Amino acid sequence: MMDMSQYLDIFIEETKEHLQNLNQSLLQLEKNPDDRSVLNEIFRVAHTLKGMSGTMGFNKMATLTHDMENVLQALRNDEIKVSTGLVDVLFKCLDALEEYNTQITETGNEGTNDNKELIDALADLLKSKATGDAPAKNSEGQQAAQAAPSGNGNEIPETLPLDQYETNIINKAAELGNDALQITVKLNKGCVLKSARAFIVFKTLERHSEIIKSEPKVQDIEDEKFDFEFTVVVLTKSDESLIKKDLNSIAEVDDVIIKKIKDRNTVVSKAAAVTESKKEEASVKVENKTAAVQAPAEEKHEAVARKTKTGKTVRVDIDRLDVLLNLVSELIIQKTRLEGLEGIERTQQYTEVIEYLERITTNLHDAVMKVRMVPVETVFNRFPRMIRDISRELGKEVELEMSGEETELDRTVIDEIGDPLIHLLRNSCDHGIEPIEERRRLGKPECGKIELKAYQDGNNVVIEVGDDGQGINLEKVKNKAVERGLVTKDMADNLTKKDILDFLFRSGFSTAEKITDISGRGVGLDVVKTKIEALGGTVEVETEVGKGSRFFVRLPLTLAIIQALLVMVGDEKYAIQISSVHKITNITPDDIKMVQKQEVIMYRDTVVPIVRLDKVLEVPKTDDRHDKTLTLVIVKKGERLTGFIVDKILGQQEIVQKSLGKFLSGIKIITSATILGDGNVALILDVNALAY
Amino acid sequence: MAENTASDAKKYLVFRLDKEEFGIEISKITTIIEKDMNIARVPKQPKFLKGVINLRGEIIPVISLRLRLGYSDDVYNEETRIIIVKLDDVSVGLIVDSVAEVIELNEDTTESVSNITVEHSMEYLTGVGKANGRIVTLLNLEKIVSLDVSAV
Numbered sequence: 001m002m003d004m005s006q007y008l009d010i011f012i013e014e015t016k017e018h019l020q021n022l023n024q025s026l027l028q029l030e031k032n033p034d035d036r037s038v039l040n041e042i043f044r045v046a047h048t049l050k051g052m053s054g055t056m057g058f059n060k061m062a063t064l065t066h067d068m069e070n071v072l073q074a075l076r077n078d079e080i081k082v083s084t085g086l087v088d089v090l091f092k093c094l095d096a097l098e099e100y101n102t103q104i105t106e107t108g109n110e111g112t113n114d115n116k117e118l119i120d121a122l123a124d125l126l127k128s129k130a131t132g133d134a135p136a137k138n139s140e141g142q143q144a145a146q147a148a149p150s151g152n153g154n155e156i157p158e159t160l161p162l163d164q165y166e167t168n169i170i171n172k173a174a175e176l177g178n179d180a181l182q183i184t185v186k187l188n189k190g191c192v193l194k195s196a197r198a199f200i201v202f203k204t205l206e207r208h209s210e211i212i213k214s215e216p217k218v219q220d221i222e223d224e225k226f227d228f229e230f231t232v233v234v235l236t237k238s239d240e241s242l243i244k245k246d247l248n249s250i251a252e253v254d255d256v257i258i259k260k261i262k263d264r265n266t267v268v269s270k271a272a273a274v275t276e277s278k279k280e281e282a283s284v285k286v287e288n289k290t291a292a293v294q295a296p297a298e299e300k301h302e303a304v305a306r307k308t309k310t311g312k313t314v315r316v317d318i319d320r321l322d323v324l325l326n327l328v329s330e331l332i333i334q335k336t337r338l339e340g341l342e343g344i345e346r347t348q349q350y351t352e353v354i355e356y357l358e359r360i361t362t363n364l365h366d367a368v369m370k371v372r373m374v375p376v377e378t379v380f381n382r383f384p385r386m387i388r389d390i391s392r393e394l395g396k397e398v399e400l401e402m403s404g405e406e407t408e409l410d411r412t413v414i415d416e417i418g419d420p421l422i423h424l425l426r427n428s429c430d431h432g433i434e435p436i437e438e439r440r441r442l443g444k445p446e447c448g449k450i451e452l453k454a455y456q457d458g459n460n461v462v463i464e465v466g467d468d469g470q471g472i473n474l475e476k477v478k479n480k481a482v483e484r485g486l487v488t489k490d491m492a493d494n495l496t497k498k499d500i501l502d503f504l505f506r507s508g509f510s511t512a513e514k515i516t517d518i519s520g521r522g523v524g525l526d527v528v529k530t531k532i533e534a535l536g537g538t539v540e541v542e543t544e545v546g547k548g549s550r551f552f553v554r555l556p557l558t559l560a561i562i563q564a565l566l567v568m569v570g571d572e573k574y575a576i577q578i579s580s581v582h583k584i585t586n587i588t589p590d591d592i593k594m595v596q597k598q599e600v601i602m603y604r605d606t607v608v609p610i611v612r613l614d615k616v617l618e619v620p621k622t623d624d625r626h627d628k629t630l631t632l633v634i635v636k637k638g639e640r641l642t643g644f645i646v647d648k649i650l651g652q653q654e655i656v657q658k659s660l661g662k663f664l665s666g667i668k669i670i671t672s673a674t675i676l677g678d679g680n681v682a683l684i685l686d687v688n689a690l691a692y
Numbered sequence: 693m694a695e696n697t698a699s700d701a702k703k704y705l706v707f708r709l710d711k712e713e714f715g716i717e718i719s720k721i722t723t724i725i726e727k728d729m730n731i732a733r734v735p736k737q738p739k740f741l742k743g744v745i746n747l748r749g750e751i752i753p754v755i756s757l758r759l760r761l762g763y764s765d766d767v768y769n770e771e772t773r774i775i776i777v778k779l780d781d782v783s784v785g786l787i788v789d790s791v792a793e794v795i796e797l798n799e800d801t802t803e804s805v806s807n808i809t810v811e812h813s814m815e816y817l818t819g820v821g822k823a824n825g826r827i828v829t830l831l832n833l834e835k836i837v838s839l840d841v842s843a844v
Contacts, residue, residue, distance in 0.1 A: 330749065572733060617735040658751045660744065662782050663837075664734060673732070675746045681732035683744075 008108065011056050013315065015101045018049050022094055023385045026087060030388075033082035043072045047223075049097070058110040061100045067122040068093050070192060073224050080128055089121045091385070126192055160215050160231055169212055170261060173235040180261040181209070181236060183243070186229040188252040195224045197252050202232075204246050209236030228254075233261070318411055321372050328361070328368050329656040333675055335361050336653065340678065362654075374414045376454045376463070377405035383425060383452060390429045397447040398433055400425075404454035409461050413535055413555055417463070420528040420539075424465040424551050425450065427525070432469030432549055442546070444468070451550075458579045460537075461557055466550035472543040474500050501541050505529040536671065538637075538688055562657060564674070566650035566682065567633065570619035573682040574646075575655055575674055580687040582634040582641055584649060589630060601632070601643060608634065609692045610643045616669065616690060635687045642691035657684060701798040704821065706828055707775065707788040709758055714788075715795070715821055715828040720777045724791060727772040742766075745785060747776065754785035760836055761816060777833060784837050795828065797821040802830070 025042045029035060046069050053061035068090065074080045096115045103111040160182060162170070170180040185201050187194060198221045205211055213233040216226045236243065240258050247256045335357055344350065384400050391398035409417070433439075433448030440446055453464040478492050481503045487495065505525050525539075532539050536556045543549040556562075556579075564575040565584075591601050592610060599610040610632075613619070633644045655674040660667065671686040704715035705724075731743040731754050740759035744751050754774060758766050766772070771790035776783055803820045816836050821828040 333749075619735075620733075658749075660734075660751055661753065663753045663784060664737075664744070667734065667736065669735065673744055673751045675749065675751075679746055680730045681744050681746050681751060683732060683734065 007056065008104070009315070011052060012101060012105050015049065015052065015097070015104075018045050018052075019094055019098055019101065020381055021045050022049075023091075024381060026090055026094070027384050027388060029082060030084070030087045039072070039076055043069065043076060046072055053100075058100065058104065060110050060114050061097060064093060064096060064100075064115055064119065066193075067119050071122050071125050074126055080125060086125055089118065089125060091389075093118055093122070123192075160213065160233060162213065162233070166213055166233070170233075170235065178235045178237055179240070180233060181240065181243070182231060182233050182259045182261055183247070184229060184231040184255075184257040184259075185247060185253060186255040186257075188254050189228055191228065191252040194226070194228070195222050197250065198222075198226075198230060200250050201247060201253065204250060205232065205234055205243070208238040208243050208246070209234035316371075318372075321368070321411070325368050325372070328365050332361050332365065332654055333656060336676075337678070365654075369410070372411045373408040374411050375405060376407050376409055376414065376417075376461070379414060379418050379421065380405050380452065380454070383421075386422065387425065387429060387450065390426060391433075394430060395435070396429065396433055397436060398429055398450055399447050400450050400452060402452045407454040407456055407461055409555060410557065416531065416535055417553070417555065420531045420553065421452075421463065421465065423524055423528050424553070425452070428465060428467040428469065428549070432467035432471075434470050456557070457554075460579060461555045463553040463555065464550055465553070466548060468548040471545040471547055471549050472501070472504070472541070473545060474543075477501070477503055501543065504541065505539065562655060564653055564655045564684065565633065566653055566676075567613075567631075567644075567646040568648035568650060569613045569617060569646050570621070572617070572619055573650065573676065573680070574613070574617070575653075575682050575684045576633060576635065576644070576687060577684065578652060580635045580637065582636045585632050585634065586629045587632050587643075588628060603634065603641065603643070606641065608641045608643050610645060611690055611692075612645045613685075613690075614645075614647070635691055637688055637691040640692065644690070655682075655684070701796045703794055703796055704828065704830065705775070705794055706792040707773070708790050708792060709761065709763055709788060713792065713826060713828045714757075715797070715830045716775065716777065716786075716833060718794060720779060720833060722776045722778050722783060725774050725776065725785075727768055727774055727787065742787060745774070747783075747785075750783070752776065752783050752785050754787060755837065756787045757836070758787070758789075777837070779833060779837055782837075786836075795821070795823045797823060797828075797830075 022042060022045050025038050025045070028038045029042060032038065046065055050062050050065035050069060053059075053065060071080070071086070071090070075082065075086075080086070093115075096113075096118055099113070100110045103109070173180060183205070185198075187197055191197055202211065202218075211232050211234050214221065215231045220226055221230055240260065244256050244258055247253055338357070339354055380402055383402070387398055387400040428450050433450070434442070434444070436446050439448065449468045451464065451466040453462075453466070455462055474497060478495065478500050481487050481500070482489050482492050486503060486506065505528075529539050532553055532555070538552075538554045540552045540554075541549060542552070563578040565578050565581050566573055566575055568574075585603075587601060592599050593601065595607065599612070600607045601610060602608070614621075631646050631649060633646055633649075634641050635644060636642075653676075655676075657672045658674060660670065660673055664670075668689045669686050670683045672684050673681050674684055676682050703718040705718050705721055706713050706715050708714070725747070729745055731745055733743040734741065734753075737743075740756050742754045742756050744753050746752075756766050758764065766787055766789075772787065773791045774785040774787055775791070776785050778784075801822050803822070804818075816832050818830045818832045821830055
């Protein structure tokens with residue numbers, strides 16, 4: 001037995017992809033039951049899966065996919081119709097296959113669950129065609145018309161046309177005492193696994209003879225592209241009746257008609273058949289070489305498909321990419337250091353080298369980051385299926401509209417955003433979208449809409465989850481907050497909309513009791529927030545009662561290397577992520593006004609609150625200068641602006657984020673640190689925590 | 693008996709704060725560096741947490757032992773050293789006035805802290821070692837490095 005372990009990873013990954021593909025196609029099929037191309041695609045992928053799992057020795061998986069394939073084949077033959085029940089069963093099969101795959105990922109084998117109920121359910125689906133609803137009958141009628149011989153009972157089928165090559169073989173064989181026989185095998189109409197039966201017939205024939213021709217072609221028979229009969233030409237030394245007896249003993253074989261191809265005249269080829277049979281000859285060759293008809297042929301297909309795949313992509317362990325990225329980070333630090341070196345004569349040559357180095361490191365960084373980028377599609381593509389399931393579970397009609405699936409995010413971020421997004425989508429389905437009757441009463445379309453949108457915004461990627469449901473009742477959230485003692489009644493009345501919505505993200509806000517009356521939002525929203533913030537992102541929500549809610553998840557594009565604005569506060573250097581810097585401007589102390597004990601300035605007709613960084617950061621006082629102008633860095637947090645007063649702007653620089661480590665992990669206003677060109681450390685400010 | 697004490701012996705690094713001598717188990721020390729770089733202050737932290745430094749590309753928090761043990765603030769000079777210790781995979785730097793030498797102590801030459809009265813907070817000490825007529829206060833590193841502080 002060949003060692004398959006080296007292929008296991010590829011198998012697992014590809015199975016995931018195929019299952020995802022099937023999930024999508026199946027959803028499409030449910031929407032457009034008549035779409036042939038989708039059906040064919042599903043069939044093709046299922047077939048591939050069967051071949052793959054069979055090759056890897058995962059027989060339970062292979063059996064299940066095989067049975068799925070049969071149902072799909074019946075669909076293709078119009079013997080059964082696409083129904084919700086059928087799609088449900090197929091979806092369940094996909095889940096079962098996914099379970100197998102998970103099991104394989106974890107343990108290396110497919111486990112013991114044989115999913116008997118599913119296999120029975122599939123068999124039941126196939127049986128339904130025997131009960132004969134209208135289309136099934138039709139197609140049988142067509143079959144009868146097409147396959148004239150089968151309709152006429154025992155009449156001997158007409159002789160297959162043979163080409164020169166085949167005639168020669170037959171003549172040669174005759175000289176050696178072999179008989180050439182044309183054998184037509186008719187299978188029972190109720191036969192479920194036609195290709196499997198045909199396989200047994202071929203195996204049986206091979207014991208006695210050599211098969212030199214088959215009609216339909218072997219490939220078609222394997223693919224079940226034949227009705228209930230097929231004809232082969234064999235060379236044999238065995239007795240005709242013996243072959244007949246053996247074939248008749250195979251279950252579900254209704255009839256076997258054997259005709260001897262006697263003299264050369266019978267086998268003289270028809271001119272018309274010559275060209276075509278060249279191909280046939282090839283297929284027969286393949287058939288002869290591969291002792292076991294079905295599986296190996298598929299194996300070959302797979303081998304070809306896999307080759308083209310692995311040729312295009314390389315799967316790399318994420319750890320290796322991390323090492324690469326770390327090295328690039330170090331390189332960037334050293335480059336920055338080189339730029340800042342003092343006591344070097346800046347000749348033109350030196351400047352050129354530095355500039356060139358700068359370009360290369362930038363490109364290198366981009367390239368490495370790109371390698372780590374994955375389209376959000378890899379997360380999104382499981383959602384349509386999920387929404388379908390949830391909405392059916394809840395008895396609601398929900399349509400998921402997705403856009404921007406091609407937006408890319410760092411692999412490490414991608415791996416983490418799945419769960420929070422599922423949470424938000426579930427929330428929208430469960431608590432946002434109203435029940436059908438309610439929607440009808442409100443004059444809304446019965447089918448609720450959930451929008452999932454991804455797009456890039458500066459150095460961030462924004463993912464929006466919006467619904468056209470009932471929205472969040474602020475009053476109720478407020479009352480709840482008072483009830484839970486989070487704010488006093490008086491305070492609650494002064495809260496802004498944003499403050500109130502923030503309660504939703506408080507830990508345990510909604511778990512205290514069943515709160516269907518507060519539109520239920522908040523179930524685990526704190527978990528979502530924590531997770532997103534751990535990724536350096538933010539979550540916000542907008543809502544309008546009766547119109548719906550919209551969650552904005554803002555995520556950093558990359559985690560490691562960022563463009564930052566370096567500023568001095570007192571004698572200390574701090575970095576501010578450039579993506580959150582809106583504008584740098586100079587103001588005079590007179591520009592600062594007081595509003596409700598809060599320092600603000602007017603900036604483009606909006607009131608912008610001011611944060612004196614030296615106070616917030618408790619920077620030790622240097623000499624008390626009273627500057628005529630103050631430097632203001634206006635930062636944006638979502639849509640809102642805040643001004644930070646700093647002492648000096650040092651400039652923009654590419655910096656590498658370094659974690660502050662476990663020891664300092666509790667700090668709120670600092671996200672991380674960076675090492676500057678001179679080897680000193682500058683802290684990176686958490687704009688979201690500092691800004692209003 | 694003699695063999696036993698030999699095997700129980702542990703090596704300690706002796707360092708000074710003012711005139712007093714302290715000891716840290718050498719197995720917990722990663723390296724000792726001179727204080728030749730800036731320490732980046734981290735806001736909203738207890739005073740004894742001086743900030744963070746860059747140690748070969750890694751960001752490491754630095755604690756002033758003087759402030760931690762209730763002495764006056766550090767005055768950096770040529771002798772000042774930062775001892776980098778590692779506890780549970782977390783590296784922390786400890787600023788000391790100067791580093792003296794490495795000594796060996798065993799149970800016979802160590803006295804538990806309960807037998808002596810020391811002026812500064814007892815909880816940071818594990819005992820007192822006596823070697824060649826000198827007295828070395830042994831520090832409870834876990835306690836010193838922990839951030840949940842009552843005394844600042």
